Amino acid sequence: MSEKEELVVIVGDVNVSDTPEVLESYSRDESFVRQMKPQFVARPQNADEVQEMVKWANRTGTPLIPVSSGQPHFRGDTVPSLGGVVVDLSRMKRIIRINRRNRVAMVEPGVTFAELQSELKEEGLRLPMPLCPRSSKSVIGSCLERESTIIPKYQWDISDPLLCTEVVFGTGDLFRTGEAAGPGSLEDQWASGQAQTNPMGPFQVDFFRLIQGAQGTMGIITWATVKCELLPRLQKPFMVASQRLEDLLDFTYRLLWARLGDELLILNNYNLAAILAEDPDDIKALRDTLPPWVLIVCVAGYERLPQERVEYQEKDVMDTAQRFGVEPVTAIQGVQGSNVLEALSTVSAEPYWKLRYKGGCHDIFFLTTLEKTPEFTTCMYQMAATAGHPSTDIGIYLQPQIQGRACHCEFNLSCDPGNPKEVEKVRHLFFNASKELMEMGGFFSRPYGPWAEMAYSRDGQSAMALRKVKGIFDPNNVMNPGKLCF
Amino acid sequence: MALRGNVYRILEDIVGPQNISEEPVILDTYAFQWLAETISGTKFCTRPEAVLLPGNVEEVQAIIKACNRYGIRYKAFSTGWGPWNTVEGEGVLQLDLRRMNRILEIDEKNMYAVVEPYVIGSQLQVEAMRKGLNCHLIGAGANTSILASATSMAGYGLTGIFTGYSNCNVLAVEWVLPDGEVLRLGSLGSGAGWFGGDGPGPSLRGVMRGMIGALGGLGVFTKCGVKLYPWYGPPTTPIEGIHPLDGMPIPESFRVHSLTFPSWEALADAVYRIGEAEIGYVMGRALPPGLIPALNVGSATEYAQMLQLVSTEGMMDEFKYAIQIFLGANSARELEYQERALEEILSESGGKIILMLEEQSVKNILFRHLIKSEGISRVFQLAGTFATSLGAGTSWDAAVASSKFGEQLKRKYIERGAIADDGGDLAWGGAYQHGRFGHLEEIIMYDFQDADSLKGADEYVEESAQATIEKSLGQPISIVRGMAEHFGPTSCDYHIWMRRIKKAFDPNITADPSFYIEPEQPPGK
Known part of the structure; x- marks a missing residue:
């Protein structure tokens, strides 16, 4: 049998594709990662089919590139490095279980934020959201990427909200991580009251941490449980405007210490405009009216005494603001906090907000601590000026993480993909700024594309240790080879 | 078997002559351990071949490289408590990390500390409180190593509803791998500081530990960053009274209550609601019924008399389905909200405040003992020692199911006279991360010098472990x-x-x- 015929046996005729258009669409993304076509795209529907595909890949030495979110992709992690077969998990769309009592949902990798959000709402739950994800973004994909979420107080561990998983390792073995591993089947565990809320283990190894952040190089997740939060009954968003980023930081630190507010993030004027406005002209106009920096903090009340909770939090936020000389308001330059909150609470409208201004966007992001973000911001602006990229077209997103122990620092460089000169300019800026920001101490914990070589050249011991891990879980290097340090 | 002369000299050159010993009297102090009898039948585990006290990561690395060169095994020991800290087999070195006892940094703004292995909970807590912060202390006590709990052991503690679980509190780590290479996890490896332990790429924290750690089986951890949490009390905490009835004045920003419920189910409902309401600084079953008679007695005989007395008078009923909760708040408004929320939860769950524990001096004692994690001595006091069982980290409903089973199983061994009669219910534990998961471990007290008691305790632990498999009660805490x-x-x-x-x-x-x-x-x- 040909390779295609073998794949057809596993996933069915209609779920294997090698048409030029399809292969072309998976051969590239919005990043600067080199284009390469896969040989096939296969769409399994369940764990058995995934497992069979991984076993087949080991037999034939074929690379597999798992993809869970729909297009457009941005990071290069779903672009084949060495050809192979794209494993498109978008057919695995089951929301297997929502457990209100334990605030947890079990979903397959093809489930998007929009799909899960509406189901959770009916149960009085919500997901901790990344910043306005695109409508095609997979919940599990986002969790596996350790993408930051906008409510830092619920992020006890950087791995949140990912909990237990079922995974097919690169060896073809099926495994369940955390308390889901056992003893007992899932049904047995449910019968004794378990709800797969504990991601740790089983026992002495946190297997889930080895899959998360791996860009599909260790195995393929076939379901995961994710932490959900209560749906607010009442919400009151505030914004604090500032000419200088520095002037917002002590106030933000104090809110984090006091666990005041739920959504808590800082955007620059460009990004706030890009999220709210509908087209390039509106974005430009709004950006130019907004103050350079806006802190967004939202207080909320849940099922328990919602009004009282909002009231005490609002008063405490105001007292804290007074102490730090800042002024939380409900509207800035005609932008209502409620509109901002609405945008932050759901997936992005189309077109995706990062593409809305010029049609293309390249993100540089890393972890640092909040007080260091002004230095990075200054550096980014200086490098943009040197490169001739307008600083007004740089989006900035600062997201406290792990309840305030770290901060996700993200620069969004918009560009017109139809303008080769501009693309080239942004490409240079992207590479040079990434290097410089890393030199300054930016921790590129999620090293996509060209960052991998930069990051691992600074931390050779981690690369060596990870290769040992890779040798255990994917000894034949069939899982997304060429990514990270593999 | 003594170390070969050249090996001894090589190791001595690394740490200095004052920091190595082969003296049996010294070595046996490491072998003398809680639960040793479950391994060896005596209070002593295996005597190490020698003990070394390295003073820094370079010395640890040099020792491990020498061990690899000469085929010698080793195990690290910080505040060591339990046989998993001691060596197994002949010719194994014990690395005592007590010289590495510095708090290297407290980052007040970003709420984390960087510690060496022999920094104990109370040491870090005192320094953190001066800066409006606190650390997660485990149930084993404030005398245990912060780093060991974060990197190598488990991590349950009664402030867990507010301060999480040790696994989730660890940030960057300096780790001497078993082959002697130094791995710096997360942001530290990239030269970016101590704020993160994950990446680049997959997190090697996954190799380092799981729900419990590698227990010395994967090298030596020499520094780690740990999360600190807000402390809403004063920078220093005066102690009043004489141990074990010493107390701490309760700051205005805290409230201390013991709550009782009509059933396990009502208690479980309340715990879920407390978690959802995001209230509580301490929350858990700190005083299970079997512990109540132990609070102010000095011997097993007095304990038995007290148990009978309180049981006869029906006092134990109040504690059957009881938890302790401390409300702690950043402001008077928040505290008021938390109190109102708790009132409402009690009303919905049929719960009430245990009035006999509302007396101020009692609350002061509770406050000190739970904030400072000082309750462990009670379970040694009565029969000589204790063991624990069940206690999976899981949903609160499953924790309750496991606790119900544990009590039932214990009664069999109590009736046999094999373990101390504590009434059957000594299920200790709490909820973590605003109630996202919880645990209840069933404690037994027994006499390690009595062969029948030791046998009974062993059998109980084994039977409870087997039950976790047969009844799907989660992954137990009992380490064997x-x-x-x-x-x-x-x-x-x-x-x-x-x-x-x-x-x-x-x-x-x-x-x-x-x-x-x-x-x-x-x-x-």
Whole structure:
């Protein structure tokens, strides 16, 4: 049998594709990662089919590139490095279980934020959201990427909200991580009251941490449980405007210490405009009216005494603001906090907000601590000026993480993909700024594309240790080879 | 078997003559351990070949490289408590990390500390409180190593509803791998500081530990960053009274209550609601019924009399389905909200405040003992020692199911006279991360000098562990040798993957594998 015929046996005729258009669409993304076509795209529907595909890949030495979110992709992690077969998990769309009592949902990798959000709402739950994800973004994909979420107080561990998983390792073995591993089947565990809320283990190894952040190089997740939060009954968003980023930081630190507010993030004027406005002209106009920096903090009340909770939090936020000389308001330059909150609470409208201004966007992001973000911001602006990229077209997103122990620092460089000169300019800026920001101490914990070589050249011991891990879980290097340090 | 002369000299050159010993009297102090009798039948585990006291990461690295060169096994020991800290087999070195006892940094703004292995909970807590911060203290007490709990052991503690679980509190780590190479996890490895332990790429925290740690089976941890949490009390905390009835004045920003409910189900409902309401600084079953008579007695005889007295008078009923909760708040408004929320939860769950524990001096004692994690001595006091069982980290409903079973099983052993009669219910534990998961471990007290009692305790622990398999009660906390071989086949054969990790990271098998996993599968398994 040909390779295609073998794949057809596993996933069915209609779920294997090698048409030029399809292969072309998976051969590239919005990043600067080199284009390469896969040989096939296969769409399994369940764990058995995934497992069979991984076993087949080991037999034939074929690379597999798992993809869970729909297009457009941005990071290069779903672009084949060495050809192979794209494993498109978008057919695995089951929301297997929502457990209100334990605030947890079990979903397959093809489930998007929009799909899960509406189901959770009916149960009085919500997901901790990344910043306005695109409508095609997979919940599990986002969790596996350790993408930051906008409510830092619920992020006890950087791995949140990912909990237990079922995974097919690169060896073809099926495994369940955390308390889901056992003893007992899932049904047995449910019968004794378990709800797969504990991601740790089983026992002495946190297997889930080895899959998360791996860009599909260790195995393929076939379901995961994710932490959900209560749906607010009442919400009151505030914004604090500032000419200088520095002037917002002590106030933000104090809110984090006091666990005041739920959504808590800082955007620059460009990004706030890009999220709210509908087209390039509106974005430009709004950006130019907004103050350079806006802190967004939202207080909320849940099922328990919602009004009282909002009231005490609002008063405490105001007292804290007074102490730090800042002024939380409900509207800035005609932008209502409620509109901002609405945008932050759901997936992005189309077109995706990062593409809305010029049609293309390249993100540089890393972890640092909040007080260091002004230095990075200054550096980014200086490098943009040197490169001739307008600083007004740089989006900035600062997201406290792990309840305030770290901060996700993200620069969004918009560009017109139809303008080769501009693309080239942004490409240079992207590479040079990434290097410089890393030199300054930016921790590129999620090293996509060209960052991998930069990051691992600074931390050779981690690369060596990870290769040992890779040798255990994917000894034949069939899982997304060429990514990270593999 | 003494170390060969040249090996001794090499090791002596690394740490200096004052920091190495082969004296039996010194070595036995390491072998003398809680629960040793479950391993050896005596209070002593295996005597190490020698003990070394390295003073820094370079010395640890040099020792481990020498161990790899000469085929010698080793195990690290910080505040060591339990046989998993001691060595197994002949010729194994004990690395006592007590010279590495510095708090290297407290980052007030970003709420974390960087500590060496012998920094104990109370040491860090005192310094953190001066800066409006607190650390997660485990139930084993404030005398235990912060780093060991974060990197190598478990991590349950009664402030967990507010301060999480040790696994989730660890940030960057400096780790001397079993082959002697130094791995710096997360942001530290990239030269970016201590704020993160994950990446670049997959998190090697996954290799470092799981729900429990590698228990010395994967090298030595020499520094780590740990999360600190807000402290809403004063910078210093005066102590009043004489131990064990010493108390601490309760700051205005805190409230201390003991709550009772009509049933396990009502208690479980309340715990879920407390978690959802995001209230509570301390929350858990700090005073299970079996502990109540122990609070102010000095002997097993007095305990038995007190147990009978309180049982006869019906006082125990109040504690059957009871928890302790401390409300702690950043402001008077928040405290008022938390109190109102708690009132409402009590009303919905049929719960009430235990009035006999509302007396101020009693509350002061509770406050001190739970904020400072000082309750463990009670369970040694009565029968000589204790063991624990069940206690999976899981949903609160499953924790309650496990606790119900534990009580039932214990009664069999109490009736047999094998373990101390504590009424059957000594299920201790709490909820973590605003109630996202919880645990209740069933404690037994027994006399390690009595062969029947020891046998009974062993059998109880084994039977409870077996029940976790048969009844799907989660992954238990009770740590026994061969745990991976026992539970692996019931839990996706995780032991096979663990063994591969061990071999990949420790090719010469120098890190004592006795409480992690043996490199080769035992015959017959």
